[in-house]
Amino acid sequence: MLEQETIREREGRWKPRPTLSGSDYTSPEVWEEERERIWFGDWVCIGRAEEVANPGDYLVRDLVGESIFITRNAQGELHGFYNVCSHRGTKFLDDEPASGNVRKAFVCPYHSWTYDLDGRLIGTPNVREDEHFDRGQYPLHSFPVDTYAGFLFASLAREPRPLLESLNDGVESVTVFDRFGMEDLRIGARIVYEVEANWKIIVENYNECLHCPVVHPELVQVVPLFRFGEVWDGETRDGGNEMMDGAKSFTMTGRSELPPLPGLLDEDMTRYYGAYQFPNLLLNIHPDCVMYYIGYPKGPGHTTVVSEYLFRPETIADPAVFKPEPVVELWDLISKQDWDVCERAQIGVGSRAFTTGVYPRQDRYLFAFNESYRVKMGRPKLGAARE
Ligand code: FES
Ligand SMILES: [Fe+2]
16 A cells, blocks of 8 residues: 555656546446445445434445445444345335434335344244244344444445454545544534546545646635645645635635634644545545545446535534534535536546546645555556656
8 A cells, every 4th residue: 555655755756647547437347346346345434423323213325326224223333234125125214314213123114024223133924933934044134334533434345354454544544633523523514416427536636636726716715735736735744734824714714603623733723634535535624624525426427425514512502603604615616616527527538539647746646546446456556656
């Protein structure tokens, strides 16, 4: 895996490197392979633990075409199950509403077979236990669920590894931002976008800022370094970027009514941090709010992007200070600007003229992402860009 230092060392002698190929963004075959190797091969972010806060709460997700759900049992433990009845396979929970509470049991709408919050089959109307039938043999199909920083993760892998090992496997990780206390934050705003672009185009767009001065005139005012096409300040902790002079919030004016998050370092109060957690969690961290995108690919050319904004619960509860609009409005503007260019890129990479594009030095994090992607896909790395 590429280390941050290794990437930085390389900056001085960067040679332009190729992008992924057009078919990597468009072909059904690559999509099928990604489903198995990436989306069903390791831990994936699927939401926030607060969405299943109480026993009997459940949350349905479409994970690249597999309907799954998470629930919490009477002891407060989380479980993940396929949305598939053990009787005849019926999908028993709906996509809308995607969440709810069943109190004690899930009932399949076909023949009313009933499962408890641990996935055990506890009811089979008209089929008695003594009729050559053992309910204990037919629980729901389960997979491990875990949390980090309040985010819910699921692994549909055949041989799941510990979540932490997976989180720390890439160039960037949510784990370096523990001081932001994200497990104690709660969702105060949510916007869902349907983007006609491959998930990797969205990740690549997030990881570069050559487009920032062109596409995001407002963003480059708030984060001046972005004007120069750079994404990281190489000198600061965690690659944080100073916001414009005097700014304490990620808004057009640099100000907001929101109180800062507790426990931060002095330097955090004026900075913006970005972090990408492979494969689908893209974090934007601010002194008074944590915003993130979770990408849910729906096919090679479509990704549902859920953006949510986290705040302290007491901030959300206090109408005098809970005024998230300036942060949300700026991010909504930036998001739509991004999706527009991602959708244009998706169309272009599908052209017969496009084989691969090129990464100049400023796009080196995209190359690093592509190297990780190649490893996950069982392909050889292209290797270091040396003279
Ligand atoms: S398929 Fe679910 S109860 Fe028969
Ligand atoms: Fe952007």
